[in-house]
Amino acid sequence: MRIRFWGTRGSLPVSLTAADIKDKIVAAMLGAAGKSLRTRPEVESFVERELPFAVSHTYGGNSSCVEIDIDSGDYILCDLGTGARPFGQHVISKKGATPNTFHVFMSHLHWDHIMGFPFFAPVYIPGNRIVIYGCHAAMEEAFRRQHSAPCFPVDFAGLGAKVEFVRLEPGKHHRLAGLVVTPKLQRHTGGSYGYRFEHGGKVVVYSTDSEHKTDDASSTQEFADFFRDADLVIFDAMYSLADAVSVKEDWGHSSNIVGIELCQLARAKHLCMFHHEPVNSDAKIASVLQETLRYEEITRGDHTLQISSAYDGMEIVV
Amino acid sequence: MVARAGPSHKGDEVQVTAQRYADVLVVAAAGRIDHQNAEEFKATLLPHLESCGAGRDQVVLDLSQLEYISSAGLRILMIAAKDARVRQGKLLAVTLQPVVREIFEISRFTLIFEIHESIRDALLKISPAALAAYESKSL
Numbered sequence: 108m109r110i111r112f113w114g115t116r117g118s119l120p121v122s123l124t125a126a127d128i129k130d131k132i133v134a135a136m137l138g139a140a141g142k143s144l145r146t147r148p149e150v151e152s153f154v155e156r157e158l159p160f161a162v163s164h165t166y167g168g169n170s171s172c173v174e175i176d177i178d179s180g181d182y183i184l185c186d187l188g189t190g191a192r193p194f195g196q197h198v199i200s201k202k203g204a205t206p207n208t209f210h211v212f213m214s215h216l217h218w219d220h221i222m223g224f225p226f227f228a229p230v231y232i233p234g235n236r237i238v239i240y241g242c243h244a245a246m247e248e249a250f251r252r253q254h255s256a257p258c259f260p261v262d263f264a265g266l267g268a269k270v271e272f273v274r275l276e277p278g279k280h281h282r283l284a285g286l287v288v289t290p291k292l293q294r295h296t297g298g299s300y301g302y303r304f305e306h307g308g309k310v311v312v313y314s315t316d317s318e319h320k321t322d323d324a325s326s327t328q329e330f331a332d333f334f335r336d337a338d339l340v341i342f343d344a345m346y347s348l349a350d351a352v353s354v355k356e357d358w359g360h361s362s363n364i365v366g367i368e369l370c371q372l373a374r375a376k377h378l379c380m381f382h383h384e385p386v387n388s389d390a391k392i393a394s395v396l397q398e399t400l401r402y403e404e405i406t407r408g409d410h411t412l413q414i415s416s417a418y419d420g421m422e423i424v425v
Numbered sequence: 426m427v428a429r430a431g432p433s434h435k436g437d438e439v440q441v442t443a444q445r446y447a448d449v450l451v452v453a454a455a456g457r458i459d460h461q462n463a464e465e466f467k468a469t470l471l472p473h474l475e476s477c478g479a480g481r482d483q484v485v486l487d488l489s490q491l492e493y494i495s496s497a498g499l500r501i502l503m504i505a506a507k508d509a510r511v512r513q514g515k516l517l518a519v520t521l522q523p524v525v526r527e528i529f530e531i532s533r534f535t536l537i538f539e540i541h542e543s544i545r546d547a548l549l550k551i552s553p554a555a556l557a558a559y560e561s562k563s564l
Contacts, residue, residue, distance in 0.1 A: 321497040327460060348496055349533035352503045364496050364532050368460070398531040405524055406493075 108309050109176040109424050110339060114169030114190020115417040117315075117345045117360070117382035118219050121168035127388070134162045160418075161393035166383060167419025169193065170219040171315060173341060173381075177306050179285040181208040185302065185313045185341075187239075190419060191223030199228055206234035210284035213241035214315050215299035216249040224250060225259050235268035240275050240283065242290050242300045247272040275300075291333050293317035294326075295359035303333060309425045310337040312375075315382045317343050318351070318359045319369065327369070334373035338425035341417065342366040344380035344399075363399040370412050377413040378403075379423065392416055438462065439498075441469040446562070449483050449555035450476070451544055455490030458498030467501045474505055477514035483555075484509065485547045486538075489520035499532055506537050515539075517547045 114120070138158055144150045154163045172190025175183040182198065184191070198207065207229065214220055229235045239246065250270070254263035263270075275281055277300060281288045287305040292298055294317060301314035312334050320326060334340050345360040363380055370378045380399065383392055396416040403412050415423070439456040452473045458466050476482040486502075494502075502518075509516035518538040521529060529535050541547040548556040 321460065321495075321500045322463065324460065347533035348499060349503070349537050352496075352500045353507070353537065362496070362532070364499075368496055401527065402531045405527060 108304070108306055108311055108338075109178075109422060110311060110341075111174040111176065111194075112172075112190070112381075112417045112419060112421040113174060113194040114172035114186075114188040114223065115166060115381055115383060115419055115421070116168050116170050116188075116385055117343070118170070119385045120170045120189040120219070120222075121385045123165055123168070123389075131162050131389075134158075138162070159393065161389040164418065165389050166392045166416065168385075169419050170222065171214070171382060172223055173313060175286070175304060175311060177285050181210060181284055183284050183286070184209060184211045186214055186220045186315075187211060187222075187224040187227060188220050189223040189226070192226040192228075193419075195226070195228040195230075199232075204232050204234075206232075206236070208236045209238070211237065211239045212288065212290075212302050212313070213239060213243070213246060214293075214301070214313070215295060215297060216241075216243055216246060217297070217299075217316070220316075221249060221253055225254060225261070229268060230270065231261075231267045233267040236271070237268050238271045238273060238284075240273045240281075240288075242275050242277050242292070243298070244274070246274070289333075291329075294320065299359070301333065303337070310339075311425060312337045312340045312342075314340060315343040316359055317361055318357070319361050319365045321352070321365065327372070330369050331372035334369055334375045337370075337373065337375040337377075339377045339379060339423060340366070340370055340373075340375045341379050341381045342370075343382040344395075345382050345384050363395060364402060367399065367403055367406065367412065367414075371406065371408070371410060374410050375412065377415065377423070377425070380414070380416045383416075439466045439469075441466065441473070443473050446548065446556075446558040447552060447554035448481070449485055449548060449552050451485045451487050451559075453487040453490060457493040458491070458501070459493070459495040460497040463495070463497035463501055466498060467504070470501060470505060471508065474508050474512075474514075474516070477509050477512050477516065479513035481512075481514065483515040483551050484517070485544060485551075486516065486518045487520055487544060488518055488525055489522065491522065491525050494525060494528060496532070499528075499534055502534065503537060515551055517541060517551065519544050519547045 169190035170188030171186040173185040251263045277290045289303040290300040299316040304311045344363040348362040348364040351362045519541045
């Protein structure tokens with residue numbers, strides 16, 4: 108399974124400012140001072156190998172959209188945040204206007220998870236089929252409402268693709284799009300659903316917009332079971348633990364610390380932090396990653412957990 | 426390599442003891458606090474905060490013997506901090522072991538708790554009477 112992250116930002120899409128770009132260029136040029144970088148390969152090597160990721164790249168600002176590629180010919184996505192726009196452009200640039208089928212698993216219907224759909228170009232191309240799976244009763248209504256006045260100029264009825272909605276039952280194993288898919292209810296206003304995807308002996312869990320109450324032992328055990336032995340857990344690590352249990356308690360999100368603890372209990376192999384706080388800069392996200400790596404190190408028992416922080420354009424193969 | 430700090434093992438325990446110095450209660454937590462014993466920690470810690478408040482006792486948490494604290498344990502400390510704030514009392518943390526200090530920093534609990542290097546430093550800040558009582562007992 109190849110996982111591609113098209114949108115990794117939480118709550119609201121963001122973009123770098125002119126000042127952010129200037130800061131990166133200044134930091135890069137200071138890093139290059141005294142080095143002999145005359146050719147493009149020399150410069151690219153310096154950028155890739157010597158500059159910190161937060162200087163040479165960006166974590167990106169599109170909201171939630173993750174692709175699961177099992178080489179089946181169909182496309183599989185989690186959520187339709189603004190990352191769906193570049194994903195749609197990628198499909199069209201690769202395949203043109205040929206008909207495709209897209210399977211989309213919705214965590215929930217909050218704005219940041221559906222706002223990419225009106226800008227998802229394949230939805231306007233006749234012959235495409237888009238199957239949207241989820242556990243919320245209001246799923247179709249939410250998409251239709253977004254595609255109607257006064258929210259958007261093109262009505263849902265005017266879409267070229269065939270759009271279908273399929274309601275899933277949480278806790279059941281569904282065989283869909285070449286995967287075994289198990290949804291699980293999560294703590295979030297209005298409810299959200301995590302998905303456990305199994306294919307070819309590999310397991311990927313997509314668990315965003317999910318708050319974990321550390322005093323709820325049965326819920327902790329349920330999530331440890333849901334994450335059990337996963338090759339990759341994509342986890343909502345939007346807040347610090349202190350925020351998550353104080354001023355942002357009941358806001359429906361979690362922390363890096365809880366992500367590590369659950370993955371350690373589950374003996375998952377790789378924790379990928381996702382749904383980044385929109386106010387966090389690249390430097391801040393990189394700093395949180397370093398701290399999280401250290402937390403894994405100091406709490407490691409007999410099981411090593413790989414840690415990463417998702418960025419728009421990242422790929423992980425499991 | 427660092428000392429084992431992470432997921433709990435059967436038999437991990439937490440002990441809570443208290444020592445009064447004038448109007449300050451020094452509450453010491455020792456051992457390891459995780460999701461398995463966090464409720465036990467809560468039940469033993471919170472009663473010590475009942476006398477905490479403006480014009481009453483202040484509380485210093487002595488964490489010198491605390492080896493590890495998980496998110497479940499930190500949540501109990503957050504409850505204690507909120508409780509003290511509601512009572513307009515002071516709750517300070519002192520003498521964190523290096524690993525526990527790192528956990529406080531990574532979890533941002535350093536923004537929740539005023540942290541001091543020693544019991545003496547904390548008492549110096551909040552109560553001359555308690556400092557005098559502490560130093561007379563330390564002699």
